[in-house]
Amino acid sequence: MTAQQRGRFFERLLHELLDISGLKPRRNQRPMGEEIDSSFIHDGHAFILEAKWLANPVPESQILAFRGKVEGKLQGTLGVFVSASGYSPDAAAALQKGKSLNVLLFDRSDVEDAIDHGFTEVLDYKFREAAERGDVYARYRDRKPPSTPRGLRHEDPQQFVILLPDEQEEEIAQYVFSKLVHTKSTVLLDIKGGVVETQMVRSAKYLTETYNVLALCDEQLLPDGDAELLHEMPYATLIDVPGGFSQWRSIDPENPTTADMDLLTTESPGLAAFLRLAQAEIDRLANTSKTDDHH
Secondary structure, X not given: OOHHHHXXXXXXXXXXXXXXXXXXOEEEEOHHHOOEEEEEEEOOEEEEEEEEOXXXXXOHHHHHHHHHHHHOOOOOOEEEEEEOOOEXXXXXXXXXXXXXXXXXXXXXXXXXXXXXXXXXXXXXXHHHHHHHHOOOOOOHHHHOOOOOOOOOOOXXXXXXXXXXXXXXXXXXXXXXXHHHOOOOOOEEXXXXXXXXXXXXXHHHHHHOOOOEEEEEEOHHHOOOOHHXXXXXXXXXXXXXXXXXXHHXXXXXXXXXXXXXXXXXXXXXXXXXXXXXXXXXXXXXXXXHOOOOOOO
16 A cells, blocks of 8 residues: 555545544545645534644644644634654644644544544543643543452452652652551552653543542642642542652662661651651542442
8 A cells, every 4th residue: 555545545534433423524625725634513613634644753844734724714613633653752742832722633543442432532532631631632542541440349459559750769659658558458559650740630530530549749840720630639639749759769879668667757757747648648548439439
């Protein structure tokens, strides 16, 4: 299949997905000399769509050119850019510089999920994420919670996920929390490092469909309003850790995961306060969230 044939096949596939979803698509529009792959209507919004299947990720320049097409249409028109080859690292960020958001980015995984779940299901998710979080490249696949069922009996193990912004802090976080909850046989912990501050709320939101979530980070580094959102979630909590776990690693840098916990808490009032708060939050979540289903 040539690149041109591949592109036409991709356009036809997307047109079929739009048509099956009742979005009344129109293909190959050419207003005033410019080319639009497709257009459709959903929930009173007009969308124009451009699809690419290139050998390399779509660069920022093509995304900005498409945004220009969208801005030249009736006010309120939105754009959907679909790339089977992904996007360059700066493509999504380019859409968020200095202008209102009017383009949603779909990748190959979104198309695959649209085949399984319907185009409108995927579009609605991405539209809401862009409206609420400003994320124009929120992949539908990332929203799916783990498959473990939420409806646990009161005596079943309590599942906790700890979110950390720094992957290097996973080891010491595991050590600290294993000591913290070692007497609680009903608590199981999973440490997830590398969750950047701007993604803390979204990660916690979908993990709470299955788990209790402790988000550990420096509250001052969170975007405005995110700390309040985390505190308001019924099955998640934010624990402020100014400076991260590195402050405790530095007490015994040679053996951070074999250090005496009593010594650490004696030398660091901050760690002692953190442990008291973390234990209280674990107890609160464990006692209130697993006797019934989440919803």
